[in-house]
Amino acid sequence: MRAPRLPARLLARVLRNDPAAPAILGDLHEDFVRLAEARGRIAAGLWYWREALGLAAVRVAHGLTRSVRAASAGSLGSLFEDAAYAGRMLRRSPGFSLFTAAVIGVGVGAATTVFSVLKPLAFDPPFDEAHQLVWIQNVGQAGDGSLSAITMRTLNLIDFRERAATLSGITGYDAFFSSRSWTLTGVGEPERITAVGVAHDFLDVLRVQPLVGRGFTEEEGRRGGPPAVILSHDYWRTRFAGDRSVVGRTLRLNGEPRTVVGVLPPTFDFSSTFTPTVEVDALVPFVVSADNNFQGNVLALIGRLRPGLGPEAAQAELSAVVHALGQEDPERWGLGARVMSLRDHVAGPFRHSLLLVAAAAGTLLLIVCVNVSSLLLARLPERAREMAVRKAFGARRPRLVRQLVMETLGISLLGAVVGSGIAWVATRAVRNAAGIKIPLLDAVQVDGSALAVAAGVAALTGVVVGAIPALKAAEGSEADALRSGGRGSSAGRGAGRLREALVVAQVALACMLLVIGGLLTASFRAVLDVDLGFEPAGTVAWSLHPDTAFAAQPNKVSFYERLIERVEAVPGVEGAALADALPLGRNRAWSFDVVGVPEEEDTEEEVFPHVVDPGYLPTMGIPLVAGRNFSAADHADALPVVLLNETAARRMFGGARQAVGGRLEFWGPWVWEVVGVARDVRHISPELGAGMEVYFPFAQMQDFGTGELIVRSSLPPDQVAPAVSAALTEVAPGMPVREHWSLESRVREALSERRFALGILTTFGAAALLLAAFGIYGVLARTVAERRAEIGIRMALGATARNIVGNVLRRMLLLTALGIAAGWGLSLLASGLLESLLYGVRPAEPVAFAGTALVLLGVAALAAALPARRAVGTKVAEVLNA
Amino acid sequence: MSRLGEFELLVLLSVLRQAEEPYANRVREDLEENAGRRVTRGALYRTIDRLVEKRFLAWEMEPSQVPERGGHPMRRLFVTGAGLAAAREARDVLVTFLDGLDPVPGDA
Numbered sequence: 001m002r003a004p005r006l007p008a009r010l011l012a013r014v015l016r017n018d019p020a021a022p023a024i025l026g027d028l029h030e031d032f033v034r035l036a037e038a039r040g041r042i043a044a045g046l047w048y049w050r051e052a053l054g055l056a057a058v059r060v061a062h063g064l065t066r067s068v069r070a071a072s073a074g075s076l077g078s079l080f081e082d083a084a085y086a087g088r089m090l091r092r093s094p095g096f097s098l099f100t101a102a103v104i105g106v107g108v109g110a111a112t113t114v115f116s117v118l119k120p121l122a123f124d125p126p127f128d129e130a131h132q133l134v135w136i137q138n139v140g141q142a143g144d145g146s147l148s149a150i151t152m153r154t155l156n157l158i159d160f161r162e163r164a165a166t167l168s169g170i171t172g173y174d175a176f177f178s179s180r181s182w183t184l185t186g187v188g189e190p191e192r193i194t195a196v197g198v199a200h201d202f203l204d205v206l207r208v209q210p211l212v213g214r215g216f217t218e219e220e221g222r223r224g225g226p227p228a229v230i231l232s233h234d235y236w237r238t239r240f241a242g243d244r245s246v247v248g249r250t251l252r253l254n255g256e257p258r259t260v261v262g263v264l265p266p267t268f269d270f271s272s273t274f275t276p277t278v279e280v281d282a283l284v285p286f287v288v289s290a291d292n293n294f295q296g297n298v299l300a301l302i303g304r305l306r307p308g309l310g311p312e313a314a315q316a317e318l319s320a321v322v323h324a325l326g327q328e329d330p331e332r333w334g335l336g337a338r339v340m341s342l343r344d345h346v347a348g349p350f351r352h353s354l355l356l357v358a359a360a361a362g363t364l365l366l367i368v369c370v371n372v373s374s375l376l377l378a379r380l381p382e383r384a385r386e387m388a389v390r391k392a393f394g395a396r397r398p399r400l401v402r403q404l405v406m407e408t409l410g411i412s413l414l415g416a417v418v419g420s421g422i423a424w425v426a427t428r429a430v431r432n433a434a435g436i437k438i439p440l441l442d443a444v445q446v447d448g449s450a451l452a453v454a455a456g457v458a459a460l461t462g463v464v465v466g467a468i469p470a471l472k473a474a475e476g477s478e479a480d481a482l483r484s485g486g487r488g489s490s491a492g493r494g495a496g497r498l499r500e501a502l503v504v505a506q507v508a509l510a511c512m513l514l515v516i517g518g519l520l521t522a523s524f525r526a527v528l529d530v531d532l533g534f535e536p537a538g539t540v541a542w543s544l545h546p547d548t549a550f551a552a553q554p555n556k557v558s559f560y561e562r563l564i565e566r567v568e569a570v571p572g573v574e575g576a577a578l579a580d581a582l583p584l585g586r587n588r589a590w591s592f593d594v595v596g597v598p599e600e601e602d603t604e605e606e607v608f609p610h611v612v613d614p615g616y617l618p619t620m621g622i623p624l625v626a627g628r629n630f631s632a633a634d635h636a637d638a639l640p641v642v643l644l645n646e647t648a649a650r651r652m653f654g655g656a657r658q659a660v661g662g663r664l665e666f667w668g669p670w671v672w673e674v675v676g677v678a679r680d681v682r683h684i685s686p687e688l689g690a691g692m693e694v695y696f697p698f699a700q701m702q703d704f705g706t707g708e709l710i711v712r713s714s715l716p717p718d719q720v721a722p723a724v725s726a727a728l729t730e731v732a733p734g735m736p737v738r739e740h741w742s743l744e745s746r747v748r749e750a751l752s753e754r755r756f757a758l759g760i761l762t763t764f765g766a767a768a769l770l771l772a773a774f775g776i777y778g779v780l781a782r783t784v785a786e787r788r789a790e791i792g793i794r795m796a797l798g799a800t801a802r803n804i805v806g807n808v809l810r811r812m813l814l815l816t817a818l819g820i821a822a823g824w825g826l827s828l829l830a831s832g833l834l835e836s837l838l839y840g841v842r843p844a845e846p847v848a849f850a851g852t853a854l855v856l857l858g859v860a861a862l863a864a865a866l867p868a869r870r871a872v873g874t875k876v877a878e879v880l881n882a
Numbered sequence: 883m884s885r886l887g888e889f890e891l892l893v894l895l896s897v898l899r900q901a902e903e904p905y906a907n908r909v910r911e912d913l914e915e916n917a918g919r920r921v922t923r924g925a926l927y928r929t930i931d932r933l934v935e936k937r938f939l940a941w942e943m944e945p946s947q948v949p950e951r952g953g954h955p956m957r958r959l960f961v962t963g964a965g966l967a968a969a970r971e972a973r974d975v976l977v978t979f980l981d982g983l984d985p986v987p988g989d990a
Contacts, residue, residue, distance in 0.1 A: 020943075022955050023957035024957075027907045028923070029951055034950065054922070054923070055924050058924035059924070062928070
C-alpha cells in the first residue's frame, strides 16, 4: 500500500534540509498503513494529506518565524507595528485589497464547501464510534447489479449473532422495504408511508438515541409481539408538527393498531445514510426468527466491531463461520459474508466523484494562489521604491519580508471571511438541491471544523502567495530600486517574466478544469441520449396499495381491471397499465431453469422478474421484437405464459425467434411458455445495459399485492394527475393516491451523482476561466503600461496601430497557447481519475480539448482587448514628455 | 527543571521507556496512551530537534524491514549522558519540592 504521492513529495521537499526527513516520512507512512487497515483507504488518504500538509506548514512557519526573529530580534511590539502598518497599506489601496480578498475568497470558499460536503462521507458518518461499524454483505455473482445478491436470509443473521465473537452486535434491516406497503389511516386522509423493517436492536447497534421515547424492545421484535412503530424526525415534524405527546399514541398502519414508541433524532436520517433515493417515514420491527427465513435474501446486515478490532478480523471469523455452516448443512443456500467498513460501503459508490471534486477544489485553490501571486508581483515596481526608501533608512530585509507577508495575511483573512460566506451559501444550495441524492447530504454544514479549514487554507494561501513576491521585493540594492523606480521597467523585468510564467500556469490549470468539465458534460449528454428502451416523457406513476380486503386473487384481478378501465376513461389519458416494478426503481432477482437443458449445463444465472398487465408494453413505449404481447386470454386458468427481454431470449435460447415457444421453470410447480420477446430496457441505471428480464402476466401471478400504475398522457402531469387521483379514489375509496411521480423524475434521480460532479466542476471551471481572464488582463495591462514609453517612441517612428495591437495580441496568444498545451498534458494525466465517470466519451475526446482551447483563446482575446486599445491610444507627445 | 521543559522531560523519559524500539512513533503512542495528552507530530519532532540541540538526545538512522514503512528508514533515539543527568536533576527537583507535602498536594 502506498501513501498519496503528492503530499509525500511536498513534505519531502519542505524537509529537504532536515537529515531526519526519511525517518519522518517513514513514521507518517507507518501510521498511514495502520489507519488504512482500520478505517479504509479514503479516510487514511485524507488523513495523510492533512498530516503531511500540517507538518509542512508547521515547518515552513517555524522557518519563517525563526529567520524573522533572528534578524529583527523581534519584540512583540514590532509585530504589532508591522500589523498596523500592513493595515494602513491595505486601507490605502482598498480596491486592490478587496479584489484580492475576493479572489482568495473564491478559492477558500471552494475548498471549504468541498470539505463540508465530503466530511460526513469521508471521515465522519453521524454515529457514535462510527469506525467500529461494518457492513456485512452476501457474496452474489460478480457484476450482478441486483440487490438480492448482497442481502442475507434471516437465519444468517441468527447464526452470525450466535457465533461471531469479533462483533459486539449484529443487526439488520429489510433491504426490500420500499416494495412493502404501509397505509396510515385514522389521522386525517389515508396516507401511504414508507416504513423499514429493522431488527429490534438496530438503534442499539448503531448507538442512535431516540429524540423522544425509546427504541424497540426484544419483545416487540418477536412474532406476535406488541406492535410498535418509531417515526423518523422529518415525518414526525411534518405530519405531527413535532408534537412530543405522539409517543404512546396508537396509529393504524394497514388497519392494525401500532403504538408509537419513539421518534428518531434529527442527526440520524435512515434514508440519507442507507438509501439516498428513498425517503423513509418510520421504522417497524422486523421479526428475526427462523420462521421468517422463507422470505429469502432480504436483510442488509450491519455489525459493530469490538474495540480495537478491524473489519479484517470480522471477515476472517465470518468466513470461517460461513464455511462451518455450509458443512453442517450442505443444502443451505444464500450463505456468504463480505465485511467492509460501513463508511466505505456508504461512500464507496461515490468515491470517484468525491475524489474528483476534491481534486478540482484543490486545482481551483492553486489557480487562486497563482493569480494572487501574480497580482502581488504586478505591484512590485510600485512597492520597490517604498522598500528601497525604507532600506535606505536602515530597515533590514527580514523585517521588510515580515511586513509584506503581514499584508498578504491580512488580505487572506479578509478572504477567509468571504470564503466562509461563499461556503455557507454553497453548502445550503447543495443540501437543498432537488434531484441530488448523495448519502448523508443532510449532515452537510459549515461547522467549526469547516471554519477552521477556511482560516487555515486562507492563512496558508497568504503565506505561500505572499512569500515569493515579498522576498522578491526585498531583494536587490536600494540604489537600483531608486534608480529604476522613476521610469521604465528594468526593476520589473525579472518579475515580469515570473508573472508571465504564472499566467501560463493559470491558463494551464483552468484548461484542465475546463477539459474535465467538458468531458463530464459530454458524458452527461451521452447518458441523457441513451435509448432507455422505454419512453419516460409523458408518463405519471402512482403506487397502488389497496387494503387487505383485496388479498384474494380473483378479487384482485377484477379490482385492477376495473381500476384501469376507470383511469383510461379520464380525459387526456392515452393509456394506463400496471406493473410491480418500474424501471430505475426496484431491483430483485429470481432463479430459473430452462426446460430441456440438462442440469449440468445450467448456469446459476438469475432473471429480473416483472409482473405486468397487457397494457404495460404499449404504455411504456417498449416495442415487441417477436411473438405476441399478453392479452385478456392469459387469465388465471389459462396456460401460464411469459415474455422475455432480448437479452434473456438470446442468453437462454440463442435469439428472439428461437425463444418463442420455449419453456421455463421458476420455483413453482408450473412450466411457463415464452409467447413473446420485448426490447431491452435499461432497468437498473441508464448507464448499465439490460440483464435478463422476464415479464409475467399479473392475472397469472400469485403474489401480486401492490403495484404501480403508469399513465401515459399528452397533457402535462400536473393537469392529468388530479383527475386520475379522483378516478382512483372512486374505485378504491380508502387508498392513498396523493403521491405520484413522473418517470422523467426517476431518470433525473438516477443521474444525480453525475449532476452533482458536473455541477461542481462547471462552477469551478467557470471560476477558473474568470480568474485566468483576470490574470491575462493583468499581465497585458501591466506590460502595456510599462512599455508606454517604448510604444510611444515606436509610434513616433511610424509604427501603425495595427503593429502595436498585433504585438500585444501576439504576446497574449503565445502565453495562452503555452498554457493550453500544458493544460492538455495535465488533462491527459488527470483523465485516469475520471475514467469511471466517463460514459460514451473517450478520456482524450478531441472535441472537449479543442473546445476548451477555443473558449480560452476567446476569453484571452477579450482580456487582451482593453490593454490593446489602451496601447493604441498612447499619445506620443504625452509619453515622451513624461 | 531549569534545563528541561515539561514536555521535553516527558519525551526524554519516554525514549528511556522504549527499551527495544526507541522510535518517534512509539514515543508518540506512549505519550498519548500513558501521559494522556494529544501529541501532534509537529510538536514531537520539534521537541526532539530541540533536545538534540541541547545535546540531551542523539539519534542514528537505521534501515527498516517493517513493510508498513514503505522502505523508509527508522530513526533510533538515544538519551545522552547529559540527557540522563538532566532527567535526574529534574526528578530531584520534583522530589525535593514534593517532599513534606500531602500525598495529593492540596488535599487537606
